Amino acid sequence: MVSNSPSDSREVHSKPYDRIAVVGAGAWGTALASVAAAAGRQVRLFGRDSDVVRAINNQHENPAYLSGVPLPESLTATNQLSEALTGADAVLMVVPSGAVRPVAADLRAFLPPATPVAVCTKGIEPTTGLLMSQVAAEELGDVPVGTISGPTFARETALGHPTAATVAFDFSHTDRLAPDESPAARLAVSMSTAFFKTYISDDLVGVEIGGAIKNVIAIGCGMMTGAGFAENTRAALITRGMDEMKALAEALGGRRETVTGLAGAGDLTLTCSSQTSRNMSLGVQLGQGIPRTACFDGRPVVVEGEANAASIIDLAGRVGVSMPICETVHAILHGGADLSHAFGDLWTRPIEAEPRALDISLRNPAQPKLRQLQGRQQ
Structure with missing residues (x-):
């Protein structure tokens, strides 16, 4: 060894x-x-x-x-x-x-x-x-x-x-x-x-799942950054996005611990932290209100997370895994959902426990209000 x-x-x-x-x-x-x-x-x-x-x-x-x-x-x-x-x-x-x-x-x-x-x-x-x-x-x-x-x-x-x-x-x-x-x-x-x-x-499955999902989470981070939100928001999306990666990897026979390594947490952190990533960059432009056809100055740039959003949601549905962040990004990219409404709904989902062993879900009394803050400068 x-x-x-x-x-x-x-x-x-x-x-x-x-x-x-x-x-x-x-x-x-x-x-x-x-x-x-x-x-x-x-x-x-x-x-x-x-x-x-x-x-x-x-x-x-x-x-x-x-x-x-x-x-x-x-x-x-x-x-x-x-x-x-x-x-x-x-x-x-x-x-x-x-x-x-x-x-x-x-x-x-x-x-x-x-x-x-x-x-x-x-x-x-x-x-x-x-x-x-x-x-x-x-x-x-x-x-x-x-x-x-x-x-x-x-x-x-x-x-x-x-x-x-x-x-x-x-x-x-x-x-x-x-x-x-x-x-x-x-x-x-x-x-x-x-x-x-x-x-x-x-753990080939765990490594590949991390690489696929991180692109979708990066688009979501970019959207919120472009809409004017700051580091708290991005940190929350990265952390909870990693949990979605773990859940899907495990459901497909991978190991949760793999997702905490380079191909999961490492790649996720990098891609969600820099506009060198086309996924992050696309999200920022969409968050700023730029139409998809005008992103990247109108050039036909291939963004892997854009296509993978649909594939991931379809796969997650087949194996019964809930992926709220990926679902939100997919709804905006492919379902015509309003960005501020979609993320507002994400933030007011039921209150859940972080450790999976604590099985609890509480009604969230908050109302979606992120749309009122869209455009706030960091």
């Missing part, structure tokens, strides 16, 4: 993967490819845009997604999927959530047998309610499928700011007998650098 102490006698060595293919040359895919190259791996980055591929190979920069960020000279890019995957020991799939299924299907034809695939995409597939690793697994067949997740902005990661993330795979019986030889351990070692600290998890 890996320990926290470098001198601990229990510390063992795990063999890294030598050759890593990264599928998806957007900001996060490029950042992860940069990390892997900095860790000494042979990295091939697949991108569909020939101009991006050319710039990475010739200028060692991705001007379309990480402008001004220097990339390792050892990192090579290609627009041929077969070339990227040839001889790969492990694959990172970093594409938008809606593209996971078709890209995974394309991958299967070129994927070496038993090669582990980490789906570094956060979300829940509409209609099926499947997590991104589950979507990919349906298309990839009998290969280990996991994820890398955590509080990570792509630019900061690529620039070498100290960053931590969790590498999660389900553990087989063999993995538990020799955890240092598991795909999670080997990939964690493969991606580890002086600035990129990896942790290992066998």
Whole structure:
């Protein structure tokens, strides 16, 4: 087992993967490819845009997604999927959530047998309610499928700011007998650098649920910030939003404790605290009264939490989990609900206990009044 102490006698060595293919040359895919190259791996980055591929190979920069960020000279890019995957020991799939299924299907034809695939995409597939690793697994067949997740902005990661993330795979019986030889351990070692600290998890469901729900909570935090509310409000949404993450993770077979880690509490805190997050930024603009079509200066920016709000509410309904904050955000985004009325109703829900063991629900005598305060400056 890996320990926290470098001198601990229990510390063992795990063999890294030598050759890593990264599928998806957007900001996060490029950042992860940069990390892997900095860790000494042979990295091939697949991108569909020939101009991006050319710039990475010739200028060692991705001007379309990480402008001004220097990339390792050892990192090579290609627009041929077969070339990227040839001889790969492990694959990172970093594409938008809606593209996971078709890209995974394309991958299967070129994927070496038993090669582990980490789906570094956060979300829940509409209609099926499947997590991104589950979507990919349906298309990839009998290969280990996991994820890398955590509080990570792509630019900061690529620039070498100290960053931590969790590498999660389900553990087989063999993995538990020799955890240092598991795909999670080997990939964690493969991606580890002086600035990129990896942790290992066998709770793939818990890690992925945290990554999916945090985007919706971040939109809610942004909405309240844009409407003029301050730190108390955001802290309440983050804390209670984490409880919603725990409830859904547990209902799907994950562990509540996972949600208190990097992929849950860590990612939630980061995404809800900075407008570098597109989810937070969208929420702020909507809270300021900007119509959705005019957000981001009218540019067609994909915001994962916007689509995931519907998927999460649908999944929560199937397993009988109440998620009031996510439901409120969904009602505003997709149900035409008035922002101030919706959050006013949220704040006057029944009074409940925080510890689940204390089963109590009291009628709340307060009346929704947040709409009267909308626009108050911080």
